Amino acid sequence: MRTAFSIVVLAVVAVGIGAALLAVPFGSPKTQVGDYYNEHGRAQTGAANMVTSVVVGYRAFDTLGEVTVLFVAALGLGAVLSAAGGRSGRREVQPASLVLLAGSRFLFPMITLFGAYVFLHGHLTPGGGFQGGAVVASGFLLLYLGTRGRRVNRIGSTVAESLSGLAFVVIGLIGLTVGGRYFLSNFMPTGALNTLFSAGIIPLIYIAVGFKVGSELSGVIDDLVEETA
Amino acid sequence: MSFLHDYAYYIGAFGLVLIGLLIVLTKHNLIKVIVGLSILDTGINMFLIAVGYIRNGTAPIFSRPGLEAGGMVDPVPQALVLTAIVIGVAVLALALGIAVRLHREYGTLDMRKIKELRW
Numbered sequence: 001m002r003t004a005f006s007i008v009v010l011a012v013v014a015v016g017i018g019a020a021l022l023a024v025p026f027g028s029p030k031t032q033v034g035d036y037y038n039e040h041g042r043a044q045t046g047a048a049n050m051v052t053s054v055v056v057g058y059r060a061f062d063t064l065g066e067v068t069v070l071f072v073a074a075l076g077l078g079a080v081l082s083a084a085g086g087r088s089g090r091r092e093v094q095p096a097s098l099v100l101l102a103g104s105r106f107l108f109p110m111i112t113l114f115g116a117y118v119f120l121h122g123h124l125t126p127g128g129g130f131q132g133g134a135v136v137a138s139g140f141l142l143l144y145l146g147t148r149g150r151r152v153n154r155i156g157s158t159v160a161e162s163l164s165g166l167a168f169v170v171i172g173l174i175g176l177t178v179g180g181r182y183f184l185s186n187f188m189p190t191g192a193l194n195t196l197f198s199a200g201i202i203p204l205i206y207i208a209v210g211f212k213v214g215s216e217l218s219g220v221i222d223d224l225v226e227e228t229a
Numbered sequence: 230m231s232f233l234h235d236y237a238y239y240i241g242a243f244g245l246v247l248i249g250l251l252i253v254l255t256k257h258n259l260i261k262v263i264v265g266l267s268i269l270d271t272g273i274n275m276f277l278i279a280v281g282y283i284r285n286g287t288a289p290i291f292s293r294p295g296l297e298a299g300g301m302v303d304p305v306p307q308a309l310v311l312t313a314i315v316i317g318v319a320v321l322a323l324a325l326g327i328a329v330r331l332h333r334e335y336g337t338l339d340m341r342k343i344k345e346l347r348w
Contacts, residue, residue, distance in 0.1 A: 006254035010247055017246075021239050027284035034281070034303030038289055041304075050289035050301065054308040066312040073319035077326040126290065130315045193291065213315060220322045 046190025046199040047123035055128065056205045060184040063205075064168060067212060071165065074216045081223050094148040104146030111139035119210030123199040129206040133213025140218040144225050152222060157215040164211035171201055171208070238279035245272030259328045259338040263321065270317045274310045281306030 029035065037058065041050045045057035055063050095101050118125075119132025140152060175185040184201075191198035233240075245268055252265025281303035287296060289304040328338060335343050 003255055006251060009254060010251055013250065014243070014247055017243055021236070021243075024239075024280065026235050026238060026279065027282055029283050029303070030280065031303060031305065034305050035298075037304055038298040038301045042291060048291045050291075050304040051307045051311065054304050055311060059308065063312065066316060069316050070319045073316065073323045077319075077323045080323070080326040080330055124290075125292070126288070128311065130311055134315060134318070217315075217318065220319065224322065224325065 042193055045186065045202060046193065047202050048194045048198075049123055049125065049128075051126075052123045052128055052202060052206070053199075056122075056202050056209075057186070057199075060172070060205060063209070064172070064184075067165065067168065067209060070213065070216055071161075074220050077220055077223050081226070096146050096148065101146045104142045108139050108143055111142065112136055115139065115210070115214065119206050120203065121196070122206040122210075123202045124194060124196070129209025130213050132206075132210040133215075134217060136210070136214035137217030137221060141221050144221060151226075152218060154219070154222065157218055157222075160211050161215040161219070164208040164215070167208040168205060168212070171204055175201065238282070239276065242272050242276035242279055245269070245275065248272075257340050259331065259340060260325075262340070263324045263328060266324065267317070267321055270313075270321075274313055274317075277306040277310050277313075 024030070037054055038050055041047065041053040041057070045053040047053040047057060096104075115132045115135035115138075117132075118127035118135055119129045122128030122132070143152070172184040175181070175187050176183045178187050184205075186200040186202075188200035188204075190200050196203075249265045249267070249269025249272060252268065253262050256262055256265065283302045285300070286302035287300055289301040289307070290296075331343060332338055337343065
């Protein structure tokens with residue numbers, strides 16, 4: 001009964017989507033706004049990476065909303081898992097096998113460095129705060145794999161998360177007051193294209209986003225690890 | 230053949246969406262349902278990227294001189310997907326957290342045995 005119903009639902013969805021997509025040819029230009037960004041993004045934001053110029057230039061306010069969604073999801077996970085009172089006290093630290101332990105200690109600084117590289121160069125190369133933050137969090141995951149019972153400093157990660165979120169908003173407010181035009185407007189010189197110190201506030205925002213995403217996802221990992229341990 | 234050539238990416242992306250939907254609708258194990266949601270999420274992300282593609286377009290990054298703005302793919306869907314992936318991870322973690330709580334409460338992950346989740 002349930003399977004038959006599901007297949008009927010799937011068939012309806014598939015036919016509807018198929019009919020709609022036949023009118024959307026693959027590979028042809030569809031919007032003018034993308035062309036506009038490609039055409040004017042370099043001059044208006046100073047970033048070489050057009051995706052970045054959209055994410056933290058033209059639509060930075062939208063990105064602030066996305067960061068908030070991520071924050072609420074991480075907060076919700078912490079609330080859901082901790083409400084049951086399953087938090088045990090201090091556990092003993094059990095190292096994993098020597099190979100895993102040494103490997104995780106060896107790789108953790110490199111992964112962190114790579115994550116920092118990714119979010120520092122978000123306006124020049126593929127990448128940015130979200131990806132760099134995820135890379136940093138994967139380094140923390142490796143630390144958890146290397147040693148059971150070991151915890152990152154939750155207070156430190158909460159402070160980093162709060163300060164970076166605050167930095168995003170403060171940069172926006174400076175744009176509103178000093179830049180004088182609108183929230184998150186660019187108040188710094190855009191510099192020469194394709195150099196590290198270019199694109200005005202975009203690298204600053206991406207550094208803040210990198211720290212925020214990194215500490216939030218590390219917190220998510222910490223919550224889940226604590227639950228399973 | 231030309232139909233397949235033109236629409237292969239759409240078919241692949243929506244194939245993933247339909248697989249995810251089928252898992253969500255038919256499976257009884259909560260973890261499998263969450264995996265289905267994740268597959269659905271991936272399919273939608275792939276679809277958005279495929280919509281933004283322009284034939285023979287390059288990545289929208291002016292990494293070397295000589296690149297023309299006219300020959301680049303649409304950056305807007307990529308910008309949307311970039312944030313959607315990270316948020317998808319966080320939402321997945323939240324869903325897993327709720328599954329953990331349900332298991333603690335009911336001792337099972339089978340949706341048929343959890344009264345309030347039966348449909």
